[in-house]
Amino acid sequence: MPRLPSSLSRPNHYAVVWCADFRLQAVLRRSNRGIPVALIDDSKRQSVVLCCNPVAEHAGVFAGIPTVQALARCPDLTIKEPSAAAETAAERLLLELALNWVPLIEETEQGMLTLDLSSQPEMHWNDSARSLLNRLDSAGLDVVVGMGETPSLARIAAQVAQERGIRLWHLAAKNRLELLNELPVSVAEISAGLVEKLHLWGVDTLGAFAGLRRETIASRLGEEGVELWLRLTGRLQRPLKPASLEQLFEEHYDFEYEVREREPVFFILHRFIERLTARLSGTGRAATAVHLLLSFSDGSCYGKRLPLPEPTLDEDVLFRVGSGHLETLELKSGISSVRLRLEPSDLIASQQTLFGAGLKNRHHYEETLKRLRQIAGSDRVGSPRPKDTHRPDQFELVPLSAEIDEPDQQAALMVEEEGLRYEVPGVKQIGVTFRRYARRVVAEVEFEDDVPRCLDSSRAKGTVTTAYGPWRNEGEWWDRGKAWNRVEWDLELKQQGLFRLVGKEGEWVVEGYYD
Amino acid sequence: MVDSGKKAALEAIRSQLGGKVVSGTEFLQERELHDTCLPTHFPGLDEALGGGLPRGQLTEMIGSSVSSGSGLIMAELLALARRERRYVMLLDVGRGFTPWSFPDQDLEVLLWVGCDNAKMAIEALDVATRDENFSLFLVDLRDSEAADWKSVRSSQWYRILGQMRQRETATVLFAPSPVTAASKVRVEVAIPMPLASLNENRSELVKRGRFRRTHFSSGQKSDRRAYPLEALQAG
Numbered sequence: 001m002p003r004l005p006s007s008l009s010r011p012n013h014y015a016v017v018w019c020a021d022f023r024l025q026a027v028l029r030r031s032n033r034g035i036p037v038a039l040i041d042d043s044k045r046q047s048v049v050l051c052c053n054p055v056a057e058h059a060g061v062f063a064g065i066p067t068v069q070a071l072a073r074c075p076d077l078t079i080k081e082p083s084a085a086a087e088t089a090a091e092r093l094l095l096e097l098a099l100n101w102v103p104l105i106e107e108t109e110q111g112m113l114t115l116d117l118s119s120q121p122e123m124h125w126n127d128s129a130r131s132l133l134n135r136l137d138s139a140g141l142d143v144v145v146g147m148g149e150t151p152s153l154a155r156i157a158a159q160v161a162q163e164r165g166i167r168l169w170h171l172a173a174k175n176r177l178e179l180l181n182e183l184p185v186s187v188a189e190i191s192a193g194l195v196e197k198l199h200l201w202g203v204d205t206l207g208a209f210a211g212l213r214r215e216t217i218a219s220r221l222g223e224e225g226v227e228l229w230l231r232l233t234g235r236l237q238r239p240l241k242p243a244s245l246e247q248l249f250e251e252h253y254d255f256e257y258e259v260r261e262r263e264p265v266f267f268i269l270h271r272f273i274e275r276l277t278a279r280l281s282g283t284g285r286a287a288t289a290v291h292l293l294l295s296f297s298d299g300s301c302y303g304k305r306l307p308l309p310e311p312t313l314d315e316d317v318l319f320r321v322g323s324g325h326l327e328t329l330e331l332k333s334g335i336s337s338v339r340l341r342l343e344p345s346d347l348i349a350s351q352q353t354l355f356g357a358g359l360k361n362r363h364h365y366e367e368t369l370k371r372l373r374q375i376a377g378s379d380r381v382g383s384p385r386p387k388d389t390h391r392p393d394q395f396e397l398v399p400l401s402a403e404i405d406e407p408d409q410q411a412a413l414m415v416e417e418e419g420l421r422y423e424v425p426g427v428k429q430i431g432v433t434f435r436r437y438a439r440r441v442v443a444e445v446e447f448e449d450d451v452p453r454c455l456d457s458s459r460a461k462g463t464v465t466t467a468y469g470p471w472r473n474e475g476e477w478w479d480r481g482k483a484w485n486r487v488e489w490d491l492e493l494k495q496q497g498l499f500r501l502v503g504k505e506g507e508w509v510v511e512g513y514y515d
Numbered sequence: 516m517v518d519s520g521k522k523a524a525l526e527a528i529r530s531q532l533g534g535k536v537v538s539g540t541e542f543l544q545e546r547e548l549h550d551t552c553l554p555t556h557f558p559g560l561d562e563a564l565g566g567g568l569p570r571g572q573l574t575e576m577i578g579s580s581v582s583s584g585s586g587l588i589m590a591e592l593l594a595l596a597r598r599e600r601r602y603v604m605l606l607d608v609g610r611g612f613t614p615w616s617f618p619d620q621d622l623e624v625l626l627w628v629g630c631d632n633a634k635m636a637i638e639a640l641d642v643a644t645r646d647e648n649f650s651l652f653l654v655d656l657r658d659s660e661a662a663d664w665k666s667v668r669s670s671q672w673y674r675i676l677g678q679m680r681q682r683e684t685a686t687v688l689f690a691p692s693p694v695t696a697a698s699k700v701r702v703e704v705a706i707p708m709p710l711a712s713l714n715e716n717r718s719e720l721v722k723r724g725r726f727r728r729t730h731f732s733s734g735q736k737s738d739r740r741a742y743p744l745e746a747l748q749a750g
Contacts, residue, residue: 376630386615392615431713432720466710466711497581515583515657
């Protein structure tokens with residue numbers, strides 16, 4: 001049996017980043033660290049404590065105790081109420097800083113993230129975890145990190161870290177059973193009934209439980225026991241549900257007074273972009289669109305998603321996209337608030353091949369196109385391609401290709417080898433170029449033996465020295481109203497040049513000239 | 516004896532490989548030329564241009580009459596850009612461009628901008644020359660009147676020149692008469708073009724062409740002054 005490549009055969013590994021008492025920490029952050037604080041739920045008839053910090057716990061306060069009783073036990077207790085805004089901000093911060101470590105993250109529950117570490121070499125896990133812990137600590141959040149082979153084992157590791165008061169604990173695969181032997185069954189978050197039953201059996205550690213046979217557990221402890229056994233033996237795998245990053249990179253500013261000029265908004269936008277790109281680059285991502293949301297003093301709102309040709313972190317490009325759009329807006333009333341959001345996306349590996357060629361700066365190209373369309377018209381800018389028809393003057397404009405392929409040398413060679421006497425499709429290197437007159441040039445033509453001999457028009461006038469033709473062409477006769485029919489002559493006029501004379505709709509027209 | 520043997524061997528290799536072997540000196544000379552110019556690889560035209568299309572400069576190709584061969588030069592410049600895998604922008608005054616006259620694969624590197632008049636084309640050129648994605652700009656003024664481009668202010672031309680110098684791009688103006696004093700190089704194009712040339716190879720036609728470089732007199736400062744084309748044609 002062939003061996004799998006090392007990258008595929010490498011077992012998965014996960015980390016759980018857990019911020020215990022998240023709701024309280026989100027409200028407190030850096031403040032009130034040394035004094036007893038409790039978060040209370042005032043929505044019910046009797047106010048109760050939702051959670052409290054270790055100082056309050058030391059004074060006898062615990063989750064679920066009535067607030068009055070908590071205050072009786074700890075008169076210095078500071079009471080706080082939950083804040084949805086603070087929780088959202090803390091959740092975003094947690095997720096954003098965790099994204100600096102690895103890209104695939106699940107928001108398992110409030111204040112708990114599960115990270116897939118398979119994208120990072122094992123030797124960097126501890127350093128990355130410590131870096132994350134330090135950054136979160138400086139942001140005012142006390143978190144612990146547990147690592148393990150499965151999300152469940154990583155979660156158990158995080159529980160152990162929290163219980164032991166250490167910041168990082170790794171439930172390594174190679175000595176998993178030994179480590180589990182040190183852990184009480186209570187850290188596995190199982191029901192009190194199961195804990196009691198295991199205690200009666202004399203199974204006090206997770207390692208002892210993991211050493212039991214599965215059939216024995218299934219027959220005696222049922223589903224919950226089997227599920228715990230699978231968790232502890234590393235057989236309970238599940239795919240992570242990636243966290244939504246859509247609203248993660250967003251900044252918002254409320255003006256104290258309504259703003260009628262664009263300059264202050266540009267200033268704010270520039271500041272937002274600086275901050276957001278710095279945050280985004282830390283996660284290894286780039287912006288693929290800019291969302292601009294404006295609120296006006298008359299209560300109306302304006303929102304626009306401005307897509308980018310390719311993901312970028314270029315501050316100038318992002319600012320030009322936002323400010324350029326703002327410049328086109330007609331401000332009927334003052335702006336009261338501005339919100340900017342960068343839509344994150346994976347960076348495109350756009351490195352060209354060693355001898356590759358293509359657009360150097362797609363953002364600049366898109367801006368140029370936009371401005372050229374404003375000057376010349378949107379239907380007059382593009383890369384021209386003849387349409388698949390025999391009817392002359394039919395061509396379409398397509399977007400310019402972002403990459404230039406190697407030219408087809410073989411086709412050019414064929415022409416050279418075969419005497420350069422006829423046109424090979426796609427390699428029109430024979431004959432002079434034709435240029436069409438912008439306006440219709442009607443001509444009077446004198447014929448001699450059915451060959452034009454004299455021409456009189458506003459653009460060309462004189463004796464025909466040589467004439468090639470007639471070339472008859474027709475088409476779309478099967479489509480009523482679209483049928484066309486024409487006769488072409490290529491003429492050389494004495495001391496004037498080469499012209500194309502076309503007979504259609506009962507008259508002769510000098511269509512253009514060869515040059 | 517040894518030297519002559521080496522030379523003979525080198526010549527033999529050169530003849531076998533068809534000029535693909537160059538000496539270091541030749542390579543450096545060509546490289547130096549490439550840094551300042553975009554050679555067209557047509558000896559007559561390159562000689563008139565002073566080595567090729569100068570980077571960061573405006574070049575005028577003057578075809579004083581219909582069927583003088585300016586369109587052929589344009590087609591060959593487009594083919595050259597395709598071979599060298601560079602993007603080209605064509606600012607087409609009068610919108611008389613016909614894609615059927617050009618190989619399909621050459622059109623892949625071309626961005627066409629249809630303009631109503633020279634003023635619009637120069638305005639578009641002003642925007643386009645700020646873009647580093649394009650290395651060559653072609654402005655087709657063959658069907659416009661001199662009065663049309665005379666209305667373009669000199670300051671705009673010089674701003675465009677500044678932008679081109681910054682990005683080392685080249686611009687070629689195709690016109691029936693001189694356009695602006697901001698152009699460094701002006702070449703009069705005359706390619707003999709009988710009706711039989713409709714069946715001839717383009718490169719051969721260009722090789723048969725006559726190209727004459729013309730200059731402004733040192734005292735001429737403004738492009739609004741009449742240009743003595745007849746005098747140049749005469750001598």
